[in-house]
Amino acid sequence: MAELRAPRGTADVLPDESDLWLRVEETVRRVCRSAGYGEIRTPIFEHTELFERGVGAVTDIVEKEMYTFQDKAGRSITLRPEGTAPCMRAYLEHNLKGWPQPVKMYYIGPMFRYERPQSGRFRQHTQFGVEAVGSPDPALDAEVVSILVGVYRNLGLAGFVIHLNTIGCPRCRPRYKEALVQALAGRVEELCPDCRRRLERNPLRVLDCKNEVCREISRDVPTVFEFLCDECRDHFEGVTTYLRALELEYEVDPRIVRGLDYYTKTVFEVVHAELGAQDVLGGGGRYDGLAEDLGGDHTPGVGFAAGIERAVMVLKTARAASAGVGASAAAAPGPGVSVFVATMGAPARLEGFRLVQALRERGVSADLDHMDRSLKAQMKHANRVGAAKVVILGEEELRAGAATVKDMSTSEQSQVTLDRLEDVVSGGGHTEK
Ligand code: HAM
Numbered sequence: 001m002a003e004l005r006a007p008r009g010t011a012d013v014l015p016d017e018s019d020l021w022l023r024v025e026e027t028v029r030r031v032c033r034s035a036g037y038g039e040i041r042t043p044i045f046e047h048t049e050l051f052e053r054g055v056g057a058v059t060d061i062v063e064k065e066m067y068t069f070q071d072k073a074g075r076s077i078t079l080r081p082e083g084t085a086p087c088m089r090a091y092l093e094h095n096l097k098g099w100p101q102p103v104k105m106y107y108i109g110p111m112f113r114y115e116r117p118q119s120g121r122f123r124q125h126t127q128f129g130v131e132a133v134g135s136p137d138p139a140l141d142a143e144v145v146s147i148l149v150g151v152y153r154n155l156g157l158a159g160f161v162i163h164l165n166t167i168g169c170p171r172c173r174p175r176y177k178e179a180l181v182q183a184l185a186g187r188v189e190e191l192c193p194d195c196r197r198r199l200e201r202n203p204l205r206v207l208d209c210k211n212e213v214c215r216e217i218s219r220d221v222p223t224v225f226e227f228l229c230d231e232c233r234d235h236f237e238g239v240t241t242y243l244r245a246l247e248l249e250y251e252v253d254p255r256i257v258r259g260l261d262y263y264t265k266t267v268f269e270v271v272h273a274e275l276g277a278q279d280v281l282g283g284g285g286r287y288d289g290l291a292e293d294l295g296g297d298h299t300p301g302v303g304f305a306a307g308i309e310r311a312v313m314v315l316k317t318a319r320a321a322s323a324g325v326g327a328s329a330a331a332a333p334g335p336g337v338s339v340f341v342a343t344m345g346a347p348a349r350l351e352g353f354r355l356v357q358a359l360r361e362r363g364v365s366a367d368l369d370h371m372d373r374s375l376k377a378q379m380k381h382a383n384r385v386g387a388a389k390v391v392i393l394g395e396e397e398l399r400a401g402a403a404t405v406k407d408m409s410t411s412e413q414s415q416v417t418l419d420r421l422e423d424v425v426s427g428g429g430h431t432e433k
Helices: 015-034 048-054 060-065 084-093 138-154 173-190 193-201 203-208 212-220 230-245 308-323 346-361 375-384 395-400 418-425
Strands: 045-047 068-070 076-079 103-112 124-133 160-166 264-272 280-286 301-307 339-343 366-368 389-393 402-407 413-417
Touching (some): 015 124, 015 138, 015 308, 045 048, 045 084, 048 060, 048 076, 084 103, 084 301, 124 308, 138 160, 138 230, 138 264, 173 193, 173 212, 193 203, 203 212, 301 308, 346 389, 346 395, 346 418, 389 418, 395 402, 413 418
Antiparallel strands (some): 068 076, 103 124, 160 264, 264 280, 402 413
16 A cells, blocks of 8 residues: 555644744734734634635635535535635624724634645645734734734744735726736737736736746836825825834835735735745735625724744744754754653662653653663663753662762762652752762
8 A cells, every 4th residue: 555645735743843833823922912912713614605705706716726625515615725704704793893993813723725835835834814803094004014023023033024015995996907907908918828817807916927027017017006096095104104113124015916805905925035936924914895795894904914834944944054054963853851860670760750740740841761771872862852951760779769860961960869859850959969
């Protein structure tokens, strides 16, 4: 039988990497909570209609990337490709407009898109994101940008750039789309097949095509700023004023149009050159029409989502660079423990087993050998798992009523009576020299 492998476009996060994931997740929770965002957990699958109406029927996501299936009762179900439409659905379904506004939510969880896998692009990926629903205030647009940046800064992740744009609203955008189509009319044949289709259905997307020829052709087209209505212009000015107040540097980039249909006014992406072709760490924007698309009352909102895999890729590169090539080769994968109890003989092992449990109950990470290793091999293993202290327990020690405690950084050894061992090893007492 062929060896079983994880499905294409999925990845395991093994214990030697999950510490980075936990760091990202803990940082997200801390930064979001500090800005008054509470966690929302929506289902992993939703009715397909939510995304057709929310994300938009003529988007790549809905046209070709959704994991859609019929459940046993014949309903069309889709594994969520993104988190904004579900959050808005939850807001409407639970009548959150009765809560103090805006309602600020954050989430961390898996998303599913049937895309062509490549570096930084998966079929199951994990996003963290925020949604602030219920207010059109441009300060909130700046706030969500600052939260995303705050997460990266707290992680020590540097070298990213904020790209900012506006795509207007249903009042001013149609005029811009018309102008775009006109400007490109003479060169339609030169555009890539995707852009020829986009020109008919969603001409803005021509602007973010990665194809060099398309980029060249769209270089001199008019920008959205010539077509914005007063409200959209004022709003964009507001966003930039608030971003400057936070001293957040950004580039106004007319090519940022985003691939989901619900956006109005502000759109932004945070880009990191180290990521290669899939260089967007995270992106988002305002979606003041989404609630109505889902059948609710007018409810403005703004938010972003960012891929954890991509953040981890950058963090891993930085970690490898700071550790130096080959420096981690000897270290064992996984979190390791701070105390290792090396034992010799069955009675000592039983005592060691009890000690390990007692230390764990005190919150000290501890372990002992499970591979029948010699004492020498146990000491080597303790070093590999990064133990700061090793307790050596053998028959002799048991007879004497005292164990040897070795400090692994100084190699100093001391004798500690068994009744004080727990206290001393967990940091609560002094060692006797
Ligand atoms: P998105 O740009 O489609 O936006 O996805 C957000 C982020 O998720 C991307 O910037 C990227 O880091 C990550 N991502 C997306 N697809 C993949 C993939 N196939 N593999 C790995 N990472 C991926 C949204 O989903 C919107 N809901 C964001 C938003 C929230 N807008 C307003 N509120």
